[in-house]
Amino acid sequence: MKLLFAMMLAACAALAHAADPVDVQLAGTPVTRRADSLAAPLQNIYGRSHLSLNGRWSYIIDPYETGYYDYRHVPFDASSSGKGGFYDDRKPKDKGDWVEYDFDRAPTMKIPGDWNSQAEKLQLYEGTLWLRQVFEAQPVQGKRYMLYFGAVNYEAHVYLNGKKLGMHRGGFTPFQFDVTDQLVKGRNVVVVKADNTRHQDAIPTLNTDWWNYGGITRDVLLAEVPATHIADYKLQLAKGDAHRIEGYVQMAGASGPQKVTVSIPEARIQASVQTDAQGRALVSIPVNKLDLWSPEHPKLYAVTLSGAGDKVDDRIGFRTIETRGEDILLNGKRVFLRGISLHDENPLIPGRLRGSGDMRMLLQWAREMNCNYVRLAHYPHSEEMIRLADEMGLMVWAEVPVYWTISWDKPETWANAQAQLTDLIVRDKNRASVVVWSIGNETPISAPRNAFMGGLARTARALDDTRLVAAALEIHRKGKTITIEDPLSSLLDLASFNEYAGWYWASNAEMLDFKFDIRLNKPVVVTEFGADALGGYHADADTRWSEEYQDALYRNQFRMLDGIPGLRGMTPWVLVDFRSPRRTHPYFQDFWNRKGLISDDGKKKQAYFTLKRYYEDKQRQYE
Ligand code: GCU
Numbered sequence: 001m002k003l004l005f006a007m008m009l010a011a012c013a014a015l016a017h018a019a020d021p022v023d024v025q026l027a028g029t030p031v032t033r034r035a036d037s038l039a040a041p042l043q044n045i046y047g048r049s050h051l052s053l054n055g056r057w058s059y060i061i062d063p064y065e066t067g068y069y070d071y072r073h074v075p076f077d078a079s080s081s082g083k084g085g086f087y088d089d090r091k092p093k094d095k096g097d098w099v100e101y102d103f104d105r106a107p108t109m110k111i112p113g114d115w116n117s118q119a120e121k122l123q124l125y126e127g128t129l130w131l132r133q134v135f136e137a138q139p140v141q142g143k144r145y146m147l148y149f150g151a152v153n154y155e156a157h158v159y160l161n162g163k164k165l166g167m168h169r170g171g172f173t174p175f176q177f178d179v180t181d182q183l184v185k186g187r188n189v190v191v192v193k194a195d196n197t198r199h200q201d202a203i204p205t206l207n208t209d210w211w212n213y214g215g216i217t218r219d220v221l222l223a224e225v226p227a228t229h230i231a232d233y234k235l236q237l238a239k240g241d242a243h244r245i246e247g248y249v250q251m252a253g254a255s256g257p258q259k260v261t262v263s264i265p266e267a268r269i270q271a272s273v274q275t276d277a278q279g280r281a282l283v284s285i286p287v288n289k290l291d292l293w294s295p296e297h298p299k300l301y302a303v304t305l306s307g308a309g310d311k312v313d314d315r316i317g318f319r320t321i322e323t324r325g326e327d328i329l330l331n332g333k334r335v336f337l338r339g340i341s342l343h344d345e346n347p348l349i350p351g352r353l354r355g356s357g358d359m360r361m362l363l364q365w366a367r368e369m370n371c372n373y374v375r376l377a378h379y380p381h382s383e384e385m386i387r388l389a390d391e392m393g394l395m396v397w398a399e400v401p402v403y404w405t406i407s408w409d410k411p412e413t414w415a416n417a418q419a420q421l422t423d424l425i426v427r428d429k430n431r432a433s434v435v436v437w438s439i440g441n442e443t444p445i446s447a448p449r450n451a452f453m454g455g456l457a458r459t460a461r462a463l464d465d466t467r468l469v470a471a472a473l474e475i476h477r478k479g480k481t482i483t484i485e486d487p488l489s490s491l492l493d494l495a496s497f498n499e500y501a502g503w504y505w506a507s508n509a510e511m512l513d514f515k516f517d518i519r520l521n522k523p524v525v526v527t528e529f530g531a532d533a534l535g536g537y538h539a540d541a542d543t544r545w546s547e548e549y550q551d552a553l554y555r556n557q558f559r560m561l562d563g564i565p566g567l568r569g570m571t572p573w574v575l576v577d578f579r580s581p582r583r584t585h586p587y588f589q590d591f592w593n594r595k596g597l598i599s600d601d602g603k604k605k606q607a608y609f610t611l612k613r614y615y616e617d618k619q620r621q622y623e
Pocket residue numbers: 209378441442498528573593595
């Protein structure tokens with residue numbers, strides 16, 4: 001694979017996070033920075049000249065981490081010689097040398113792609129896998145080169161040509177290393193130690209209701225940027241003001257103030273700003289007649305930012321999103337969020353979504369059900385998925401995996417959660433489809449949890465005040481009355497909660513007795529309800545696991561939820577059956593969560609059509 005680059009530039013000193021991260025103190029604990037070998041996340045990396053390192057990578061299964069620790073359990077890359085690890089790709093010098101690994105003779109797997117779905121013995125594997133790719137490069141003197149990973153679940157140690165670049169924790173957000181000084185002309189070798197072991201103090205914690213897909217699950221790119229380049233930018237409509245584009249540009253590697261021009265030819269916008277000594281400039285552009293983005297009209301503008309010899313193109317939609325009392329206003333107009341929840345998983349080709357083909361399939365299923373909104377649960381989905389939502393006209397609830405029983409009082413857990421939320425917002429802040437940043441799901445109330453989640457809410461607002469901030473809260477049942485008594489709700493824009501009347505509590509027949517008493521003067525968006533149904537299993541409406549039971553429950557839910565005066569949206573659980581190690585019923589589940597409205601072989605269940613009709617009515621009510 002040839003890497004041909006043609007521009008000359010000096011070293012860049014990108015900031016750790018272009019937007020000033022909010023060092024929110026959690027009970028006086030300073031936020032610890034991540035490994036500082038990580039380079040600043042480049043905004044719109046796909047808009048940069050890049051070589052894809054996707055393809056077949058060799059792999060070695062290493063359950064005892066023999067390739068990382070010596071027999072005294074000392075990491076090889078911390079030893080004086082730095083030799084001996086599986087990343088040390090040099091061939092043994094002579095017959096006397098003794099190694100017990102060989103990537104050249106190892107099996108290969110498709111990257112991006114989780115390992116669980118690519119080899120029988122890896123389906124339930126949790127531990128370390130080493131992955132290696134060899135590629136040709138012809139770096140041009142003076143350029144900057146970024147080695148970018150869209151996501152590695154869960155912990156990645158990355159080596160280039162035998163040298164450690166650094167490590168990253170977090171299974172769903174991108175990271176990158178500046179490899180300008182390690183890249184060589186000709187053959188280069190990148191080795192990744194990927195480890196999907198679950199940990200109580202991680203984000204997410206040990207226990208989740210989704211498959212623990214391990215490995216390099218998203219794109220790997222080698223991107224080239226001019227040494228003085230536009231590292232980050234934000235261009236969105238100011239909160240509640242459709243007549244002003246607001247944001248900033250952040251240069252990297254600049255030796256002094258630079259002129260940066262933002263041009264949006266179709267809107268006849270050509271605005272220039274002067275960066276300061278830190279390479280940053282605020283942007284505020286009055287606009288009179290923008291074609292606003294909406295699900296009905298997902299208008300994206302060609303935007304070009306240029307300055308100091310650099311240029312980057314993007315496609316950006318402009319819209320406003322806000323709440324007013326119990327209403328949600330999209331571009332100033334009341335809207336009902338006709339949504340559905342979905343995981344980042346393809347039911348038909350087992351494993352994580354691999355590219356725009358299967359992502360489009362899932363979003364098309366949502367569109368066909370008359371959705372204008374999706375909850376991308378419970379972790380950041382890929383940038384490609386969000387850009388598809390921009391293009392196809394689906395509003396997005398984006399979420400970090402602060403899920404269930406997190407270690408609220410551990411500083412490193414807090415730093416990890418804040419870093420993942422920051423990385424999500426930094427990556428997707430220019431995507432019109434994203435209307436909600438969700439800071440978590442069903443987290444049990446306690447003082448440490450309230451402090452932790454309060455810190456995340458402040459972090460989200462400090463990084464982006466143009467979108468709504470929410471979380472899937474838990475409800476409280478007093479007899480037949482359901483209320484929300486979560487103190488976190490006072491910091492959030494939506495009254496959002498999961499409720500499983502008719503499935504986990506009460507039966508279809510009993511559930512209609514429940515009443516909601518929600519007095520938060522905020523829009524109510526129900527983030528989950530649902531029932532398991534084995535696709536094709538038919539019986540009467542009182543027989544659990546049947547399509548008829550699921551369908552009756554949806555009808556009962558509509559009757560019950562329509563009694564909430566402030567109901568302004570919902571994302572029933574879930575678009576399509578998904579894999580979970582917690583779902584062990586040998587006949588009805590077999591490691592599948594069956595709450596999908598579509599079965600694991602792509603067939604629509606009865607409730608799919610019931611929800612579709614309900615949304616057609618809702619659409620008419622809000623026209
Ligand atoms: C929970 C949780 C989901 C889970 C669902 C279920 O509320 O948020 O991740 O899959 O309920 O029990 O099916």
